[in-house]
Structure formats: structure tokens, C-alpha cells
Amino acid sequence: MKSYAKYLGKRILYMFLTLFLIASITFFLMKLLPGTPYSNQDKLSEEQIFIMNEKYGLNEPLPVQYVVYMSRLLGGDLGTSFQFNNTPVTELLSTRVGPSLQLGIQAVVLGTTLGIILGVIAAMNQNTWIDTTATFTAILGRSIPNFVIAVLLQLIFGVYLKWFPIALWNNGFSSSVLPTLALAIAPLADSARFIRTEMVEVLSSDYVELARAKGLSRLTVAFKHGVRNALIPLVTILGPMAVALMTGSLVVENIFAIPGIGEQFVKSILTNDYPTIMGVTILYSAMLVGIILVVDVLYGIIDPRIRVTNEGGDE
Amino acid sequence: MNNVLEVKNLNITFDTYAGKVKAIRGVSFNLKKGETLAIVGESGSGKSVTTRSIMRLLSQNANVEDGTILYNGDDLIKKTEKEMQKIRGKDIAMIFQDPMTSLNPTMTIGKQISEPIRLHQKLNKEEATNRALELLNLVGLPQAEKRMKQYPHQFSGGQRQRIVIAIALACNPEILIADEPTTALDVTIQAQILDLMKELQKKISTSIIFITHDLGVVANVADRVAVMYAGKIVEVGTVDEIFYNPQHPYTWGLISSMPTLETEKTLYAIPGTPPDLLDPPVGDAFAPRNEFAMKIDTELEPPFFEVSDTHSAATWLLHPDAPAVTPPAEIRARQALYKEKFANYYGKNETSVFSSENEVKGGL
């Protein structure tokens, strides 16, 4: 197990290296941007801007600003948003993590569950109309942009049928239903397609044939020997899935007017609120890198083959 | 004679983009209680398809066009999937070619062995585990108790094949189908596995169908041999008859191409390639590669000619009108040896009487 700890340590080191690079690059990119970060810059005279810059340390040489920023970052300070009442970015984002996280988790759970069911059904009925229907459903899910789906859901279930609130985040769980559905389509389609491919391969494997030769029924073989082996690699697409959810949350939160990170991010982009943009960038990257690490560790735990081989050293 | 299994006139085709491939073209054979029947032939000759059809585990694009597979008098072809599930693993079990891939990588081997036991013998978990342990000891896996909880990747190829054999023997099947069980193994491990199979067969008196393309292995394990070519059985007989008195030119070729310790000259190779079963040739499928081919071979399919009660071959060379041909030197030497060894039987009784345990087998 010693070498596994070493491997893990190496992975965590890379994780921080990645985050460091992202933070640095973001910092310098932001400095390249034209204009000042003040919401009322049109009304400000050069002198006022100078004073403001002085106050926020923006007149210092770039390397000094960089060091100050990075050391504050280590302490968890993402700076101050100039656009939104001079609120610290950390505070601005922390109130918004809740709704985003709830939607994201609900969407992943719902989407992958349905996707796994759909994928298994498709694989077990390979090359029949059931398979075709399931595969086509998955392709529809992949193809229709989430903002189109979100608007459709809003129109049908919010405006016409009035089953759920059209927008906003003030109705408890029922507020989360439509945005969750809109976000769940992508994980559903991706996992359905992934599971189908894995399952088809597993079902044609020698050990499945041996299991059939033992006298197990097709269904028992599929569930006892097939699904487990097909599910294990599914954790590898959790990373890309998380990215897709972040992307999706930007539009879905906007369409449903949900006070989440995505909505704040879009607002900040449109108002050149650089500290917040940097904050969200670092937050998203940290989440992705964290998920990739967790997936790696998880994979080692659930796959008995990796459990041992990992003890041998890196990768 | 009590045949456990009788396959009659089996015809199987596969649907492909180019048309129907006639993979099995009228195969008939039987399996007696407690015997080992080897089915020999090159790849694509239909050995595996034949056995998969006995297990009814053919792929979806396969069609059984004709024929019966009688297991103790019951036609397996007519069984429902449910009925087959009761037979598979219990009455007829199978060992696959590649032990590296035929075990589920994410299930402990203990579980994999007890699976058929719990299914067919309705034992509870503990009893099944005990039986699995017993089986692992039987197939000679050391430290069985500890290893029950391990996963397949923690075992070597030979050990895995022992586990696969343990799974197959879990319910004391009446028929064991071994599809090239040693092909993927090292030579030394091969011998161990073969010895194990022979030993186990004595213990539990199973009938074995042993599929292989390796004649050396055949000589080692089989009582009787069926030689397959292009989806047909071309010669069948006891192991001595096939090795020392072969009649079909294809069998001649097979035996001549088998290396022996005395081989000094270049090893014989059968010229040409097997026919395309999408469109099998008229007449004898082997004719194009047969240096003794006659006109009739290209026109009519040869029927089986009986050489002895236990030995028959499908070649026109055995027809009374056929000219006498001189088989290759290797075969002539073997036939001479055969005559000498069994001289006392000749003349007395046309149908040869000899034990399958005869010492002559095993290559010259």
C-alpha cells in the first residue's frame, strides 16, 4: 500500500499544480483586459480612478499584485467584487453554491439512473427496435441544446400546464424540478450511451458465455455479471459530466432565474466583474480537479483489478 | 451401446452480409457413456459451432437448419430456453478456450464456483461454499480456503483453467465439453491440465467431448476421434484406428504434418486452403487439396464407408472401384505397425476388437 500512497500523493501534487497554473493564467489574462473594473467608470475622472486603483492595490507593479493575489488565494480570499456592492467574492459565491449544488446533484442522480436503465435495456435487446429507440433517445438528449430543452420545459410545464413554477427559487423542491430535468438530459444521454457500449462488450465476453453455460438465465447473467462490470467504467465519465453540468447550469440557471453560481458567472461576464470571474474560474477548476481525483480513487476501490495493480506504482 | 449423446445430420448456417455460410453440413456422431471423444480439425472446420449448438449457445445469426441432438433420447434442439437452463451447467457443462477471459474479473472465484451449485443443487450459501472448496481441492488448487475470496487476476493461467474446470464439474455433469481447453496455456501447464482432466474423468465418470486442433493432445486423452473438415466429419474411429490406420486423405495429411521426434525432413504441409463455406464446392470438399482426387470427387459427395465397426471414413478411395493408392510414407509405416500389432485380430474378426487403453497410441 506504500506505493499507492505515493501515487495518491503525486496525484494531489498535480492537482495543486493544475490549480496554481489556472489561477496564474487567469490572473494575467484578466490584467490584459481593457477598461477598469468599476461599474460606474464612465462617471469617474482619471483622478478618481487613480484613487480607486490605489485603494485596491491596482497601481502596484504587476508582479506585486500577482504575489498579493496568490497569497490571499491561499488563505481562501478571492478578492472583492467591484460590481456587486463591493462584496467579497467568497461571500458572493458562498450564498449561491447551495442551489447550484442541489440542482447538479439531483441532475446527476436522476440522469445517470435513467441513463443506466436505458443503456442496459438497449444492450440486452441489441439490434432490435427497443435498442434503436433507446439509442435514438440518447442521441436526441445529446443533440438538443440544453437551453432549447430548458425553454421547452418552461413553456410546457410552467406556462401551459402550470405544474411547476415558471422560474425563481422560492418554492422549495418544486422550483428545482424543471431546471433539474433540463440539466439531467445530458448525463442521461451520456450514461445511456456509455453503458450500452460497455454492456454490449461485456455481454459478448467469454465470462458471460461461461455464466450462460452454467445455466443462468439471460437476465440473471446480465444483472449479476453484466451490469456490475459495465458500471465500473462509468465513473470515468463523471469528470466530463461535471463539466457538462457547469456549462448547462450557466444557461439553465439564467432561464429559470435561479440564484446559483452559473447565473452569477454570466452576470459577472456581462459586467466585466473580473474578481468574480476569476473566483468562479478557480472554483470550477477546483471542483473538476477534485472530481477527477475522487474518480481515480473510487475506481481503484471498486475495481478489484486496479486495487492490486495500483499497488505496483504509478498509473 | 448406451449413447449419452447422439447428434444426427446437424446442419447449421450463419447469416452474413454476403449470404448464408454453411458452417455445419450434415454432422452426425455419438458419445458413449464415460468415453472421451476428440473432435479434430483446423480452425473454421466447425468444431466449436458443433459444441456450441449442443449447449444451444450459438450466436443470434446462427440457424439450425436440420438435425437432432439427442441427449438421453431428448432432442435438445426442441428444448425451450428455460429447459436448456436446467441442463446447462448441470447435465452438460463446458470449459472454454481462454482461461484469461472466461472468469468474471469482478467476482471472487468462490462466488463464481458456487453459482452453478446454488442454482442447480439448491444448496444454501454455506453448503455451496463447502462444495466449492471441495472442488478447488479436487482440481488441485493449493490453499483453497484462502483463495476462494480472491479475484481471477490473482491467479495464473493454469490455475484459472483449474478454476474453470472446477466450475464445469460443480454439478457432476454427464457430459463435459472442453473447447480447446489447453490451447492458450504453456506446454508444461497443458500437460498438467490434461492429466487433471483424465484423472477427474476416472473419478466422476463423465463423458467428454474434447475439441482441439492439436493431434498430440488427442493421442493423449481421447478414446475415439472424429476428424472434421469444412463443416463435415470426414473420418471417425478409435484413437488407434485414426492414428495407425487412417483412410481419409485429409487425415493422412493431418497426421503427416504432425511433428515427431524422428522427423528429419521438412514437415509435411497440406497444400491449399479450406474451401469457402459460403459456397461449398460440389463433391468432396477436400478434393481440390487432395493429390489422390478422382473425377468422382469433384462431382459427388462421398458417403461413409465402413472400415470396421468403429471406423468409417467419407472418401471415394474406399469404394471397391477406386484404384489402389499408395498413402504417404509416414502413413504406410503407421499402417504396417498397426497390422503387426493387431495381426492376431486380423482375419479372425473383420471388426477390430481392441481396447482404447492400448499402449500404441502417442505418436511414433
Add this chain to the structure above:
Amino acid sequence: MNNSKQTVDETIKLSPDMFNPADSSDKVDNERISAPSLSFLEDSWRRLKKNKAAVISLFILIIFIMLSVFAPIVSPHDPDFQIVSHANLPPKIPGLTINGLNGTQALGDTRVDKYEQQGVPEGVSYYLGTDGLGRDLLSRILHGTRVSLLIAFVAAFFDLTIGVIYGLVSGWSGGKVDNGMQRVLEILSGVPNLVVVILMLLVLDPGIKSIIIALAITGWISMARVIRAQTLKLKNQEYVLAAKTLGESPIKIAFKHLIPNLSGIIIIQTMFSIPAAIFFEAFLSFIGIGIPAPTASLGTLINDGYKTFRFLPHLMWYPAAVICILMISFNLLADGLRDAFDPKMKD
């Protein structure tokens, strides 16, 4: 063998001369293979043709590509020309009397002819209606599709070039170079592409070029991964070793042996990256940082339509339908190609 035992059917007269040795002309050519022999591409094409959905998708895509290439010619109106008096007209197709396509709009309980009401001259009709500035929606969709497809194809081309070169170099070099290049990929894959694209768009001037650059910067990583893995596999194939032994240069080997064998996987990857790029462009335009006005893209059209979709839903649904059809067709075709190139699926 009692079951297989047969005796010669006496009714067939076997003449003795039939037992003469066969001459070579009697022997059929055994080497003949009756299944047609197909090259890799022919074989893939045969399998693709069997996939109806993929063929239909290909057909639809060809039509859309032709329409967008010739958009300036086939557009009935100038996509950017504003006639304020013609604003928000419903679709009108001459000769059709179906409500919704005849230029009328429900106003309370009655349908009014908006064209008449707004004083549009007789004979002028907008097949898909006009937007709030009186621009012809059909022309804007045609030009928008052109822009979206242009961005997607160029971005995919960059993905392909960068990804293939990176993957080939990394896989072929092996050792330290490969290790270093892999670490770079590992770090890059920890960055959400969304973030990179948005940052790039903030730094660069908004426009088609910036979107292409932003998409190209993030898109090549998966291509590089796949190509590297395949190259590692191919590198040790006998024919590559043989070429190496014969002293062929790495570049020649790459073009003669590696790329032809990688072509299947390159095509599939590219086919998946095109719809991804279409989506990303639309996504960026939808959140408001994509193509600036007045240039139309499918994303900006949907964004514009969304602003008024409660009242004039067709302004959103038509471009949304076009993007959905494009995405579905690309995905179906990509799926079909993947199955066609995958020999495991051979039947």
C-alpha cells in the same frame, strides 16, 4: 458409427472411369473467395449504407451545407437589412392558407392579416416571418447556419490538426518526451473547457475568429489522447517495425502507415467535435458573449428569439429547430461512422 453410416446408393450408376484421377481442370479453384473482398473504406461504406439513420443524416447535412454555402444566393432577402415597418411579421408563404403560414396572426378572437395591417406591399412575403427589426428570418437563419457551420468546421479542423500532431509526436517519441507531453495533457484536462473558452472570449475581440480560436484551444485534447493511444499500439505493429528497419523516416512512416490506419478514428473524433463546436457557439451566443450583432448565427438567433418567445415563439423555434436537426444529424452520422469503422461490429 451407426448413425453416420451410409452405404452407396445403388441407384446411382457409378461408372468406373469416374475413379480415374481428376485432372487439374476438374478441380475447382479453392483459393477463390466468394464473399466479395472489400477494402477498409469500401467495407465501412457498405456498413454505413446499411445504417438508414446515418444515410438520411448525411443527406440532410449535405442539403444544409449546400444551403449555407450558397446562402448569399438562395436567401430571399438581405439578412441585415432592416425595414422597421415590416417588423414582427408572421410567416407567409404565398398560396398557403393554413393559419400560421398565411401572414395572419390571432388577435383576440379574430385573425388579422398583419401584412395588410402593416402596409406591406402586395407580393412581398417573408416565408418564416420577420424579427423585431423587420429582418427576414429565413435569410437570417440561412446566414446564421452558414456562420455556425463555418465556425464548427474550422474549429474541428484545428482540433484535428493540433490533436493529431500532438498525439502522433507524443505516442511516437515515447520516453521522456511522451511523459512530459502527457503531464501537460493531464494538467490541461483539469481545466473546464467552459472556463477557457469564456476567458479567451473576454480577452479577444468578440467575433467569429475569437470563437474559433477559443474552441480550437480546448477541443484538441481528446483527439490528442485518442491518437496517442492508437499510435502507441500501432508503433509496435510488424509493418511499422518493418518500415523502420528499412530506414524510412518517421514523417514518411507517419503519412504512409500511421495516418491511414488512424483515419477511421480521426474521422469519428472529428465528426463528434463538429456538433460539439456548433453547440458551444450557440451556447456562447445564447449567454450573450458570442457573435456580436448584427451578424447572425444560430445561437444569436435563438437568443434574440428567446427574448420575445412568449409572444412571437416562431422567432425562437425556427432557429432552434435548425440547430437541433443539425446536431441530431451530425451525431447520428458520427454514430453510424463509429459503428461502420468498428470491425468488432462486423456482421
